[in-house]
Amino acid sequence: MQLIYFSPTHTTQKVVEAIARGINDGKANHHHVVHRNLTLTSHECEVPTDEITLFGVPVYGGRVPAEATRRLKQIKGNQTPAVVVVVYGNRAYEDALLELRDIVTEQGFVPIAAAAFIGEHSYTTSDYPIAPGRPDTEDLQKAAAFGARINELLQEAKMLSPVAVPGNFPYKPLGQKPSIAPITVADKCDQCGICVSVCPTGAITLNDLPETDASACILCCACIKECPTDARVNDSGFIKEKSQWLVDNYSERKEPEIFVE
Numbered sequence: 001m002q003l004i005y006f007s008p009t010h011t012t013q014k015v016v017e018a019i020a021r022g023i024n025d026g027k028a029n030h031h032h033v034v035h036r037n038l039t040l041t042s043h044e045c046e047v048p049t050d051e052i053t054l055f056g057v058p059v060y061g062g063r064v065p066a067e068a069t070r071r072l073k074q075i076k077g078n079q080t081p082a083v084v085v086v087v088y089g090n091r092a093y094e095d096a097l098l099e100l101r102d103i104v105t106e107q108g109f110v111p112i113a114a115a116a117f118i119g120e121h122s123y124t125t126s127d128y129p130i131a132p133g134r135p136d137t138e139d140l141q142k143a144a145a146f147g148a149r150i151n152e153l154l155q156e157a158k159m160l161s162p163v164a165v166p167g168n169f170p171y172k173p174l175g176q177k178p179s180i181a182p183i184t185v186a187d188k189c190d191q192c193g194i195c196v197s198v199c200p201t202g203a204i205t206l207n208d209l210p211e212t213d214a215s216a217c218i219l220c221c222a223c224i225k226e227c228p229t230d231a232r233v234n235d236s237g238f239i240k241e242k243s244q245w246l247v248d249n250y251s252e253r254k255e256p257e258i259f260v261e
Contacts, residue, residue: 001031002047004075005056006038006068008200008220011119011135012087013037016056018140019083019115022147023052023154038071039200039222046076047109052154053077055104056085058119060218061175062094067201067218069103077108081160083150084114089121090131091250097259098167105162112160113150114259117143121246122221123234128243130250142256149260163261180236181217182224184209188231195223195232 003020007013020033031052036043047053057068064072064086082104086096093116101111117139121130135143153160181203184195189209196204203216204223210232212223219239224232234240 002034002036002051002053003056004036004038004043004053004072006065006071006200007056007058008039008198008222009058009120009122009225012056012058012085014140015087015117015119015135015143016054016085018135018143019054019085019147019150022144022149023151025144025148025151036075038068040198042071042074044074046078047080049078049080051080052150053080053082053109054085055082055100055109056087057096057100058122058220059086059088059093059096062092062096062172063174064096064099064103065218065220066174072103073107075107077104077110080109081154082109082111084111084165085117086115087117087119087135089123089246090118090134090254091121091246095167095169095171097165098169099171101163101165102169110160111163112153112261113146114163114165115143115146115256117256118254122219122225123239123243123246125243128240128247130243130246131253139256142258146256146258149258153260161261163259165259177219178236178238179214180238181212181214181219182221182232182234183212185231185233188229190229190231192228194226194228198222198226
């Protein structure tokens with residue numbers, strides 16, 4: 001079983017791993033698990049027909065992140081059964097699940113099941129709590145139960161067919177990212193370099209302080225989440241306004257959605 005995911009803040013990874021545990025709890029046909037983490041690097045590979053593959057990505061503005069799409073297109077299948085999973089920050093996943101299904105289909109996979117889970121929004125802070133702590137225990141239990149259902153599906157002696165999922169094509173236009181990026185609070189930074197190592201696009205360089213190329217930053221906020229001294233922050237008015245809007249309009253808990261043919 002292959003787990004292939006783009007997960008800068010680890011929420012998507014947690015969901016995909018929980019699904020995999022659910023698949024393997026079936027025990028009848030225990031799968032060896034291979035991780036292919038696309039967050040920091042591409043993995044060019046071909047997956048054989050008999051190896052169930054789980055794909056997971058976060059949702060950025062209702063779409064699959066462009067950086068994730070580029071890396072997913074290095075993966076080839078051979079009519080390989082697949083599960084597609086998107087993780088969104090409690091607002092909406094819009095066309096992302098359909099887009100991910102279409103991407104992996106074009107790459108030679110057959111998506112037999114799909115899901116949309118909720119993860120803590122990248123912009124979440126103590127001032128702006130947007131789905132904080134998600135996926136939580138309840139989410140991960142549902143992910144494992146979904147995995148168990150996938151295991152049952154794989155055991156059934158029938159032709160596997162592509163799963164239907166919500167979404168529109170053409171997909172919603174990709175939003176124009178503003179030319180902003182997290183900054184470093186000088187008196188909190190100890191120059192450990194963790195922010196540099198976790199950035200999925202290599203946008204951060206360490207000079208006297210970490211400096212960020214706003215044109216390369218995808219606002220995933222991995223550097224903020226991972227900074228051990230809270231020296232990385234989003235201080236732009238745009239992010240603060242967007243975060244407050246999300247808190248005001250999307251604080252009510254949403255639940256995972258599961259799609260099985």
